[in-house]
Amino acid sequence: MSTEPETTPAPAPAPGSRIHGCLLGGALGDSLGYAVEFDDIAAIRARFGSAGLQDFSALDAGSPFSDDTQMTLYTADGLLEALEWANDGVAADITACLWLAYLRWLGTQGVAVPPSAPVQPPRWIDGQEVLKARRAPGNACLSGLATGEMGTVQRPVNPESKGCGTVMRSAPFGLVPQLGPESVYKLSAEAASLTHGHPAARQSAGLFSLVIQGLASGLGLRDAAEAALGHLRGGVLHKGEAPDADVLARVDAALRLAGSSLGPEELVSELGEGWVAEEALAVALYAVLATAPVPGTEAAAGAPEAHFRAAIAVAVNHSGDSDSTASIAGNILGTYYGEQCLPESWLAALEAPEVIRGMASRLAAVTGA
Template identity: 80%
Template sequence: MSTEPGTTPAPAPSPGQPHSHAPNHGSRIHGCLLGGALGDSLGYAVEFDDISAIRARFGPAGLQDFSALDAGSPFSDDTQMTLYTADGLLEALEWANDGVASDINACLWLAYLRWLGTQSVAVPASAPFQPPRWIDAQAVLKNRRSPGNACLSGLATGEMGTVKRPVNPDAKGCGAVMRSAPFGLIPHLEPETVYKLSADAASLTHGHPAARQSAGVFSLVIHALSSGQSLRAAAESALGHLRGGILRKGENPDPDVVARLQAALRLAGDLPGGGHVLSPEDLVSELGEGWVAEEALAVALYAVLATAPETGTETATADAGTAEAGAQAHFRAAIAVAVNHSGDSDSTASIAGNILGAYYGEPCLPADWLAALEAPEVIRGMASRLAAVTGS
């Protein structure tokens, strides 16, 4: 934490304890959305490459920085759908602030249908019409950037998928997770509400329990970080909620979700302060490639935790500039781990970027990376709208 000149730094907070001089909630919203877009953009350059191809192109360490991409790299459907998730929540909150009740999941479904219309897919005639909103006028969001099959097919049915009536019963792809950070950015909600909102929205396109549970856990991590918990404590508390009764009556934790998340926490447990980060090959062997929901979340959590400074040192610094430099170093290191593997690099890095942005706020985002980001004004525009409607 930063201190005034001539003072003694305060003791480092224990895991889960709020930090002094923590970022305000508006900074966390901006950091989360921009951080996710940065991870998504860097990972999108190598999304379909295995690690041998990445090394052949960028050297033994793989892709580490936007400076290695001569033509830059745009963000993908991950960022597009995250912004549309934010807009669906934004509409529901606008109605609420006007004293009008709304069906939140219906607002999200309609937002996703508007996204579907940007992907050269006809919106089903049976789907309700909704007037366009600010987000729909942003030309950069109309590009087709490798959207997930389950997202497209689930929305193209024209049916509003639910937990009990899933449109894609067996779909467990990471498309349900990578868009779900905004649920954790709404303040003053109980964890049970955050989880339900996220899991219900995942069910609009992905019917497998692992998909909605992974999405719900991810949103709980963001929610805990936004409330001031440490990275490790946020991950552990989210997993604890999954195993401790947050699920619907009669639903059990998916064993694959629990196993992958436990593995991520175990593998990262002894690393802060000088351990050896897993090689890309071992990362995939232990946690998976990230194409399915629980693997994408596990890889991202591992990348964030394994590269974290020793407990408390990210805040127990002599001045704000040192703290900011440390946060940016952590961001760069974590995104590099999340990008460089044989798997869904943009989704794993997007999730990692969301997590670190929610934790540190905007100061963790490297200026040179932001300068390379496609259409930052669109992402900032959505972040500002969400911050304003939540009173941040």
């Protein structure tokens, strides 16, 4: 007879908790990483010590969230509008709703919305002053929207751009339970094409959205990543398109290396700095997988919060796009664990949590979560 104590699996997070966890977790990672976004690892260590930036308590003045969280919330609002129309029995072009939402975000950044673009009445999100701050927005996001053209996969704007501005805003696509994997990928990829034209940009965004969908449906962290990669290899791509070699190589490397413990220098050498889409996704996936506690161990007893803290630290402390890699990691773990993984002291330091919770509540309500 076994003398091992019986353990009862923790209940799965409620759908609403996953939505709140995803948006809040992403904002926390974004905020901590934004404090060092343009610093290399030497500068981070010089400022915060050999372990780097580990906690908001090290930031005397706190740290606001960046354009990553702003655009994620506007993605959620574009989906929200389309779902509101659908619930009223009116069909809406979801990608067009997302484009209009991004154009409204563009207006908050002090960039004139092109006169050729459709005019839309303001929505709840547009009245939130905190979202009107300019927080180092990506050039491709600004220039792609400023053309006034609705970029598509077939007729992309910024055709050579594959910056991470597509990935960091794409978590909400995976939070809509009414959508199947093909629809999630298609919508995410088409929304990416509104600003970035390179196949790696839209494929990385679609892959990330599929990871979030897998987690929201109850898959484990590695299972969700492998399932998303299987979809990419197996046919969710647009007709005639092949999986991008760089996307496959970076994500495969993240999965392969997850059992190792890479230092910040090795992380960048193996997976990249995160400024482009596939690198940002790979760094975030590595961060959450490499720090996952082994079930049944003492470390597992401290999960989920300990896992969240450890993963965000890995995603922040490197010479690269720290806010985007940490934002993506926060989205992933917030979806996986729900709100229970989010440190209370971090939430207390978070800028405008009521705005993020407000959007999460609206998305949860319209999806029936």
